[in-house]
Amino acid sequence: MQQSWNSDRRRTAIGRSSLSVPARQALADRQLNADRTILDYGCGRGGDVASLQRLDCKITGWDPHYSSSAPVAPSDVVLLTYVLNVIEDPVERRQTLKEAWRLATxxxxxSARLTWERSKVRGQEYGDGLLTxxxxxxxxxxxxxxxxxxEEVTGTRCISAAPGIVYAFKDDSARLGYLAHRIVPDAEWLASADTTSAIASLVDYVERRGRPPRVDEMPRPMAEQLAHLKPGELKRLIRDSADAEKVSEGAKRTTLNTLLFLAVELFNGRGPFSSLPLGVQLDVRSFFTSYKEACQRSDRLLLKLRDDTYIRGAMNASAVGKITPTALYVHRRAIDRMPTVLRLYEHCxxxxxxxxxxxxxxxLKHQGRAVSWLDYPEFDKDPHPRITSSYLVDLKTLETSHMSxxxxxxxxxxxxxxxxLAPDDPDVLRYRRLTESELRAGxxxxxxxxxxxxGWExxxxxxxxxxxxxxxxxxPEG
Incomplete structure (x- = not known):
């Protein structure tokens, strides 16, 4: 069934010479790739379709005004980009979303336009929106x-990928896989051209992850390079070559990342052990006595978010960030170095x-549970960067605000x-020298x-x- 819009909405379709924000986000999140079929449902003038085709994506677009004769078929990914916000009939809006959900496999x-764009929209109130x-x-x-x-229309738990961009997954394991991608660092493998370099890559993985990988976690060429070695030989090589202290630190880091993932998973909706990504399953088996124990520990971590004293203590103990009487401020390069409970705070x-x-x-506010993301695009270049925007999420009410x-x-x-920044950030010394000079100058x-x-000038x-x-x-004087 093709959804037909009755009113003249073609004026809302803009020409694009580059990818839309939602399409860029989906690419960054690995939801769009050359292996998936993609339908841009309500594609407007087809800017995203053309851009994604240039990236070798298998994408088609349908639009009631610009591509009404294009075929509409179920696809792996369906994009519903800035469509819902232009439909004035709530019943039709809901039906359009239902149809898009049916088409997504x-x-x-x-994605939709947001309330903070109100100043850009001139019009008068009409129904539940504005007539421009x-x-x-x-x-x-x-x-x-x-x-x-x-969530209400699709009947599934959804994730906000960015403000105004929502992912609804047909399979719960895909949702959890996406969450894991956001929280647990991807495995990185050193290049390997022969058995010796493959063993070095394996040892590096063990030192960072704290456990040996399963064969199906390894890159295929590397697994083939090590296939002639017996499991016992590999274990001995790892034991003899890996730095025990690094392995211990890796195990601690992975344990905390797993707890963080399970706590965020509970916040968004926890599934059975079998629905977890393979890497997380193996981490649970390696570092916890059971999935139940891991969940209980992560649940306690989530409960600690309610404790002002605990949160303030975590902020005071944080090795990264600037603490003030009301909040902790942390650069994005150091965000993963915060205590786990504060990482959970930001992820939620x-x-x-x-x-x-x-x-x-x-x-991160230490009272009231609100997170703001502040944008200083010239942070690295400008000695005193200017803010361009602020986006706040109140975790108690889920209300948001945006300031440009x-x-x-x-x-x-x-x-x-x-x-x-983190103390070992390569820019810290240069920035600290400037601060010290400014202090001496009064x-x-x-x-x-x-x-x-x-005031600064x-x-x-x-x-x-x-x-x-x-x-x-x-x-200079004068």
């Missing part, structure tokens, strides 16, 4: 509203309402950049003045200083 990817001056309709969703709506917010594609620093600073004349900026004597562009002038890259120099 693996995953449905739904161009006689088009927009129902703007909040991120959690979109996820809940898709991202699963509930989506983590934005562009962000630099995560802000793109057009602000006096934006907030950062100081002491090294404090947001630039931090009035902290209430330096938080914005204008005034203090630079007062102290007779200026910045050249990450160096503080004297300002």
């Amino acid at each position: 693996s995953v449905l990817i739904v 001056s161009r006689q088009t309709f927009q129902h703007l969703f909040s991120p959690d509203e979109l996820r809940i709506y898709v 917010a991202s699963v509930a309402a989506g983590r934005p594609q562009e962000w630099t620093i995560a802000k 600073y793109a057009n602000s004349a006096n934006r907030p900026l950062l100081h002491r950049k090294h404090e947001f 630039l931090y004597e009035n902290p209430h003045l330096i938080g914005t562009e204008n 005034a203090e630079l002038i007062r102290c007779g200083r200026m910045l050249r890259g990450h160096r503080l120099v004297r300002r």
Whole structure:
């Protein structure tokens, strides 16, 4: 059955010369690839179809105005990109989503415009949305509203991949596999050209993961290079070659990653052991007495999110990030170095309402349970980067808010950049030297003045200083 839109919605379709945000997200999340069939249901002018075809994806597009004669058939992946928000009839909107779900055999990817775009939409209230001056309709969703709506219509647990982008999986193991991909680092294998290099790669894996891999976890060429060795020989080679301390650290790291995954899984909906990705199953068998024990420990970890004292203690103990009286701020390069309970805190917010594609620093409140992702796109280049946007998820209410600073004349900026990073980050020394120079120059004597562009510039002038890259120099007189 092909869904037919009755109103004139072709004006909402925009021409694209590059991939849409949802398509880019799906590519990054490995939901789109050359091995899967893809249907862009409501493809508009076909920009995503053309771009994905250039990437060798097997994609077709259907649209009631621009490609109405194109065939519509069940596909591994169905894209429903910015379609629901332009349908003014709630019954038709729901039916469109149902039909897209019917056509998806693996995953449905739904995206819609969001409430924070209200200032960009001129129009008057009409039904449950806005009738624009161009006689088009927009129902703007909040991120959690979109996820809940898709869950209600499809009858399955969904994941917010990013704000306004929701994945609905037909198979629960696929959902858990996606969660694992977000949480548990992918196995990395050193290149191997012969038996010696294959053994070195195997030892490296064991040191990082804390356990030997099963044959079907190895890259096929590597498994073939080691096939002539007996299992006992491989175990002896690993035992004799692997650094015991590194193996122990790897086991600890994998144990914590597994607990983190199982806790997020419970937050999003836990499945049976058999539905877990193979790697996670093997981790559970290696580092826990049973799946039940692993789940019990992860459940206790999730419960600790409610304890303000415990969360504040974890923030104080964190080896990474800048702590303030209200929150911990951590750069994305250091986010996986936070204590496990804080990683869980951030992951739960991202699963509930989506983590934005562009962000630099995560802000975790120690009271109230809210996570903000702050974007400082010039963090690495600008000694005092300016914020461009902030996206907040309140974990208690699942309400979200978004703030854009793109057009602000006096934006907030950062100081002491090294404090947001891990101590061993290669940029820390350079950033710390700058901070020390600024302290000696008296630039931090009035902290209430330096938080914005204008205030900071005034203090630079007062102290007779200026910045050249990450160096503080004297300002020329006159």
